[in-house]
Amino acid sequence: SRVIFSGIQPTGTPHLGNFLGALQNWVRLQEDSQPEDVLIYSIVGWHSLTLPQNPHALAVARREMLAALLAIGLDPKRVIIFHQDDNPHHTDLSWVFNCITPVGKLRRMTTWKARLATSRNAKDESEVDESMLNTGLFTYPVLQAADILLYKATHVPVGEDQKQHIELARDIGDNFNRTFRDLFPLPAYIATPTRRVLSLKDPTSKMSKSSPDISSRILLTDSEKEIRTKIRSAVTDSITGVTYDPATRPGTSNLLSILGACTNEEPAVVAKRFESKGHGDLKADVADAVVALLERPRTEFERLRGEEAYITRIAKEGVEKAMVRSGATMREVRHSVGLR
Ligand code: ATP
Numbered sequence: 001s002r003v004i005f006s007g008i009q010p011t012g013t014p015h016l017g018n019f020l021g022a023l024q025n026w027v028r029l030q031e032d033s034q035p036e037d038v039l040i041y042s043i044v045g046w047h048s049l050t051l052p053q054n055p056h057a058l059a060v061a062r063r064e065m066l067a068a069l070l071a072i073g074l075d076p077k078r079v080i081i082f083h084q085d086d087n088p089h090h091t092d093l094s095w096v097f098n099c100i101t102p103v104g105k106l107r108r109m110t111t112w113k114a115r116l117a118t119s120r121n122a123k124d125e126s127e128v129d130e131s132m133l134n135t136g137l138f139t140y141p142v143l144q145a146a147d148i149l150l151y152k153a154t155h156v157p158v159g160e161d162q163k164q165h166i167e168l169a170r171d172i173g174d175n176f177n178r179t180f181r182d183l184f185p186l187p188a189y190i191a192t193p194t195r196r197v198l199s200l201k202d203p204t205s206k207m208s209k210s211s212p213d214i215s216s217r218i219l220l221t222d223s224e225k226e227i228r229t230k231i232r233s234a235v236t237d238s239i240t241g242v243t244y245d246p247a248t249r250p251g252t253s254n255l256l257s258i259l260g261a262c263t264n265e266e267p268a269v270v271a272k273r274f275e276s277k278g279h280g281d282l283k284a285d286v287a288d289a290v291v292a293l294l295e296r297p298r299t300e301f302e303r304l305r306g307e308e309a310y311i312t313r314i315a316k317e318g319v320e321k322a323m324v325r326s327g328a329t330m331r332e333v334r335h336s337v338g339l340r
Contacts, residue, residue: 005153017207045085082318
């Protein structure tokens, strides 16, 4: 039997990248799961504090993320959905892991290196300055390892941007097992068919909740009109015709891979259909496909976000189920390290 764990930060409305790169797969795993499998999906509030958040906006986004997870089709009778910050075991285990994780390992995380680079616009790693960045941002992957291992997860479906963090979680679990006792199975990364959805405005970076440019991402809540406008204004290139070539044509290739994700085809195969057509035709088809894909989640989300009492009840039931499992692990951990 499998234990599947994954998380999403309540940092804003989920976007097409979250949906194609992660959330859609969460639903697929629910549909394909066996009765003995355990699926645990967490809204990771503690992680969102690693960047400055407006407290009021965070409180709204936190509740709405739960509504969004239900809207995409996750069923709280079949999967455990809960707020990480409702369960204190996450920070408990993360402290234990901090104490067995070398600083050098965290310095090698590409997410950390990217933060450093943008923090100073540094030309190379040697001139970056860590003193301005907070410790939470640095130990973020340790908390993520705790999220995963707390439930003895065997499989972790996340986007490609998180792959290195899963490798770190394996490392930390292995380190614990060898230092104390064999407690944690080492979790495997589950790749999603769509690896990375890129920003519509800067196709060299990923589509992201935290980009200030709202037209760079398509939200789960966008109307048909908004979706069409954003896709029409997506940055492509000035090369005639349509070909799939991520290295030299990232914008065009991103649109092809979005369309391929909607139609279940390889982007290169999609490109063949547009051989004798232009960017306008491609964008029109991408817009149609995305509108159709997000139609149901959007309507459901609009309905559910107003159901406050229901959302609160689901969160409470979810964390109770989560804590039965995490509590058992924490008793073993405490016993192993001598803090029984
Ligand atoms: P931010 O963009 O603000 O850094 P995020 O959008 O990456 O946040 P997370 O909560 O960190 O959101 O990630 C939720 C899930 O969505 C993760 O599994 C992550 O790998 C996936 N994901 C995020 N952005 C993309 C993207 N552009 N393409 C594919 N998957 C993505």
